[in-house]
Amino acid sequence: MGLFLALSGLLVAVCGLIWQVRVFAHQVSESRLALDRATKETVDENIRQRQRATLDFIGTTIERQHALYTKINSDSGFLSKASDHDRQEFLDLRSYLGYLENIAAGVNMDIFDQDVVDRTVGNRLIRAWERYGEWIRHARLFQNDERLYEELENLVKRLPPLARAMEPNAEAS
Template structure:
């Protein structure tokens, strides 16, 4: 009878141990799930904060951007004048591209949100590189500074290309017989 009681006691102890291991495994699983949810929420909040900071920066500097943009686009001969490193137009273009360079550096470093920049000023960044890329290359050579506006170049290459807008006409296409 003592052996049966000992076996029964051992069986109860083993069953209790199995039950505790299962409870512990369940707790570990729940903790892991909670950690994953918390991590995901922190990542999403970080993204929202970066997007908000990007919008704030662009919003607070938009007047400066427009003033620089207007100055360099007001004169059809602006780029010719800006090729002379002693002229005011040279410094105006450097200022405008420097502003875009700061935005591009922020995106390339992960400080600014690329999607927000693309949707707000992305076309300006791409157009600036398209319009002034040759000028930038010449200025790099003249100043012996191969890194001049490299952040702008890298970001312009990453952003989607700008497709030209095709204007629709009211008249149908001519029919060739």
């Protein structure tokens, strides 16, 4: 009888241990799920904050961007004038490209949100590279600085191409 009681006690203890291990495993699983949810919520909130900061920056600098853009696009001979380092056009183009370079660096460093930048000023970034890429290559040689406007170049390479079909002259091409 004593052996039966001892075995019964041992069986109850083993069953209790198994039950406690299962409860602990369930608690671990629930904790893991809660941590995953909290991590996802934190990541999502960080993305929203980065998007908001990107929109804020672009919104507060849009007037300056527009003024620079208008200045460099109002004269059909602007680019030839901008090739002369002693002219105001040279400084204006450098200022505009510097502004775009700062945006690109912010995106490339994950400070600014690439999707927001693409949706708001992505076309300007791409068109600036298309229009002034050759000027930039000459400036790199002249200044002996291969990294000049490299942030802009790297970002433009990652952005989706412009929708050529939407342009008025697309059918004539």
